[in-house]
Amino acid sequence: xxxxxxxxxxxxxxxxxxxxxxxxxxxxxxxxxxxxxxxxxxxxxxxxxxxxxxxxxxxxxxxxxxxxxxxxxxxxxxxxxxxxxxxxxxxxxxxxxxxxxxxxxxxxxxxx
Amino acid sequence: xxxxxxxxxxxxxxxxxxxxxxxxxxxxxxxxxxxxxxxxxxxxxxxxxxxxxxxxxxxxxxxxxxxxxxxxxxxxxxxxxxxxxxxxxxxxxxxxxxxxxxxxxxxxxxxxxx
Numbered sequence: 001x002x003x004x005x006x007x008x009x010x011x012x013x014x015x016x017x018x019x020x021x022x023x024x025x026x027x028x029x030x031x032x033x034x035x036x037x038x039x040x041x042x043x044x045x046x047x048x049x050x051x052x053x054x055x056x057x058x059x060x061x062x063x064x065x066x067x068x069x070x071x072x073x074x075x076x077x078x079x080x081x082x083x084x085x086x087x088x089x090x091x092x093x094x095x096x097x098x099x100x101x102x103x104x105x106x107x108x109x110x111x112x
Numbered sequence: 113x114x115x116x117x118x119x120x121x122x123x124x125x126x127x128x129x130x131x132x133x134x135x136x137x138x139x140x141x142x143x144x145x146x147x148x149x150x151x152x153x154x155x156x157x158x159x160x161x162x163x164x165x166x167x168x169x170x171x172x173x174x175x176x177x178x179x180x181x182x183x184x185x186x187x188x189x190x191x192x193x194x195x196x197x198x199x200x201x202x203x204x205x206x207x208x209x210x211x212x213x214x215x216x217x218x219x220x221x222x223x224x225x226x
Contacts, residue, residue, distance in 0.1 A: 030211045042116070042202055042217035050212060088155065092211050099168050100145075100215060102155035 006089060010107045019076045021106040023089030024069075030092045032065055032072050033100070037086045046087075047074075079110045113139055116218035118203050124224045130191040133221045137184050137205030143167075144186040145215060146178060149200040158201075161186055162209050190223075198225045 006023050013019055025032070031050045035043040049056045049065045049072070056063045062075040076083055086107050090100040117136040125131050137144050146158040157170040161180035178188040184205075190197055200222050204215035 033214060035217075040219075040222075042219040043204075043215075045214040045216065048212060048214055090155075099157045099160065099170070100147075101157065102147075104154050 006087070006103045006106045008106060009104070010109070012109045012111065013079055015079060015081055015110055015112050017079055017110075019079050019083070019108055019110070021074050021087050021108070023072045023074075023103050025072075025089075025091045025101075025103075026070065027091075027093055029067070032063075033090045033092070034061075034063060034072075034074050035088045035090060035102075037088065037105070039085075043088065076108075079108075081110050081112045084108060084110045116203055116205050116216055118201075118218035118221050120221060121219065122222045122224075124226060125193050126226050127193055127195060129193050130189065131193060131223060132187055132189045133201055133203075133223075135186045135188075135203030135205075135218060137186070137203075138216055141205035141207050141216070142184050143206045143209050144180055144184065145204045145206075146186070146188050147202045147204065148172075149202060149220070150198070155202075158188065167209065193225050195225050197223065199223060 031048050033048045034046040037043045047058045047063050049063050060077045065072045086105045088102050088105045090102045119134045143162045145160040147155050149155045159178050160168045164180045175191045180186045200220045202217050202220045204217045206213040206215050
């Protein structure tokens, strides 16, 4: 079963615009991670935010985490056509060994 | 460093057969996890190995099994294949088992069952 739910399921924007994707989860977590998957390829780790952090930046990515609402969002600024991919949030539960539980993902299309 | 390598990339089998998939982790990584990805169920955790021992297991039937060798390479086996086993099987590695380490994924094996 999936822990996280992303919204929207699909997002279509123009190059240069910002993209925001959201993730909600159900149980207590140790950390939340965002991954990107290009069509037919494996997942690429983007960023990890720990449960005691509220915001984190990496390049054009800004991730926030609200543990009281059990939600996270990732903002991609100044998007590029190369950002076109599916984006997944994944949670590592508190007390869990190492299993990542993934959400259903958001398909992002960035048009030139 | 070379990334996570999965072989083969594509595989076609028929119902009732068995299959073995291989994963070579990043050099120095001792933890290997396996995930199944399907359009209907998304990404689901199968199992994780560390130091040749299974440390965690997902909710899959006993037809799905795995093992890890002393060089950290891992294999997973699916017996008595069913149509629903058609999926992308992804392997991921990390250095150890500390929870705040990200996973590094291979490009997967696409398994099709006819």
